[in-house]
């Protein structure tokens with residue numbers, strides 16, 4: 001395993017805090033092992049294995065499900081996304097000099113945020129996107145100008161942009177420092193950058209689901225808190241204008257701190273500065289303690305759910321597991337699901353059907369119409385559980401059904 005240095009301070013000494021194998025679709029570019037460490041110099045938390053940039057680019061271009069997902073957080077225009085864009089705009093608006101500022105969304109996906117800015121009266125808008133399907137969607141659906149390119153090498157001249165947007169990009173980057181130098185090059189003097197990432201300080205307080213969701217997303221290789229995000233930007237020559245932590249519940253109208261389906265978000269606005277960065281000082285234990293709390297919480301939940309499948313494991317019943325996404329991979333890797341007599345995995349996405357996980361084939365939900373009457377279904381998608389239960393009722397499925405939510 002080649003090793004990444006700490007992306008904040010470049011130290012190579014780290015303490016491992018999480019080291020596990022998380023299953024995935026067979027043939028993925030990623031190693032199944034996830035190793036998260038805390039830097040012994042500055043306390044930042046990051047995934048240690050060094051994926052090459054080309055490996056990550058292959059993943060985003062051919063394996064990532066962003067273009068097929070209809071859910072929250074993939075650049076679309078779901079109600080949850082619209083709420084997210086409103087929050088971005090509230091934070092960003094005080095720093096916009098006028099309606100003509102040149103805004104570039106780096107990794108704009110399907111272009112939802114740019115389209116929402118146009119609705120606010122902004123006109124000088126462009127997106128940069130690596131995924132050709134998402135880029136084409138943004139062009140045809142929203143009529144946006146989208147350039148093909150990556151954050152590492154932005155296809156713009158020096159000093160072209162007033163505002164750069166990186167929404168859920170920096171947690172993916174192998175070398176964020178290099179990307180931010182590119183940011184600086186493309187921005188005008190006094191240009192600003194808007195960044196949002198998951199807030200690792202609050203992984204334990206808000207999670208989409210249990211069983212190490214925040215470490216299960218293996219393309220999330222940087223785990224930021226506000227102090228380290230500011231430090232990263234200041235190292236490259238930015239000053240912090242705003243830092244905002246929020247717990248966001250995309251599936252509910254109210255933002256409630258202990259909501260079941262919630263994200264901890266960290267947003268920041270930074271201005272290109274000529275000043276020298278200040279001395280690097282950190283309370284090293286803060287992020288580490290927060291992640292230790294997260295790890296203890298997930299470990300406790302796995303332990304307390306241990307008996308949930310005992311009757312199915314002992315009976316040896318044929319099992320079909322429905323909903324093959326990260327939630328499944330976490331349950332499968334850390335829970336008792338692996339001990340079940342699984343016949344097949346079920347997912348309605350044609351993109352996933354035909355793929356395998358540990359030799360288990362992914363089949364369509366219609367398969368469940370003709371399974372043996374003593375079979376059982378385990379539902380592993382908390383978002384789609386209700387629709388799945390309705391379908392099982394429609395087809396008069398008579399076996400046991402267990403829902404994880």
Ligand SMILES: [Zn+2]
Pocket residue numbers: 006007008009010011039040041042043044
């Ligand atoms: Zn460090």
